[in-house]
């Protein structure tokens with residue numbers, strides 16, 4: 210049985226933890242509820258933290274020429290400075306974090322798709338961008354997994370998010386040992402996953418681990434961490450994971466029947482056409498890895514990047530991409 214580390218995830222408090230939205234409501238989210246026993250959540254409500262009560266009059270992001278302000282139109286209050294100060298202190302104090310789940314479209318927490326206005330008075334929105342807190346998260350932690358609950362309804366985005374937070378959590382645990390031997394083992398165990406995500410980075414990471422110029426161990430770990438996070442920045446292109454699946458299938462070509470192979474190739478095709486997430490084909494291949502006891506493949510995180518029940522389909526929709 211695979212043991213998974215607990216990723217550290219900052220979450221907007223109104224997503225299932227507290228009825229702190231401007232109107233006193235809470236957002237129910239099945240995915241966040243399912244994640245809760247598996248991860249360490251750190252909840253935050255920036256608007257409550259800066260002293261706006263609940264319920265409260267809504268705030269909005271307003272253009273002020275070359276900059277933006279955070280204004281409460283009903284009271285005329287400008288909370289931009291308070292929000293920037295809180296955000297800078299909160300994010301500055303974060304030592305270890307693997308990802309963020311932020312409330313979509315919020316002028317504070319949203320990191321994309323937040324309505325921007327020309328002024329506090331009534332009028333159409335003039336564009337979309339990031340909220341004050343969400344934008345600062347992207348600036349400081351853009352190398353971590355940053356998503357909102359709306360986008361996470363999309364299964365491919367959810368899969369990418371889970372793969373990242375668990376990969377980063379595994380590396381955090383590894384860093385505690387600071388052993389080159391463990392780093393070499395870590396790189397080996399992640400080889401197929403890296404191959405599926407970014408082959409250029411996989412080779413770069415291999416060179417870092419080889420440490421040809423004899424760097425000190427902490428410097429090697431720093432370099433590895435930076436490149437490792439970059440390797441997972443974008444979701445994999447469909448062709449690369451399929452190549453990895455075909456490569457792994459080759460281990461069992463003599464054991465499988467023609468019908469089993471056809472079924473599997475059909476799953477790969479469904480993934481290539483964007484009809485199913487990668488994890489569907491991976492889980493079938495993963496069951497053969499166990500059945501045929503391939504020690505090398507069993508060690509590969511590609512086959513168990515995160516707990517399987519986190520990709521349950523019952524709460525999924527298309528989501529926003």
Ligand code: SF4
Nearest residue numbers: 222223254312315318
């Ligand atoms: S979106 Fe952010 S600021 Fe708004 S209620 Fe939720 S946690 Fe608080």
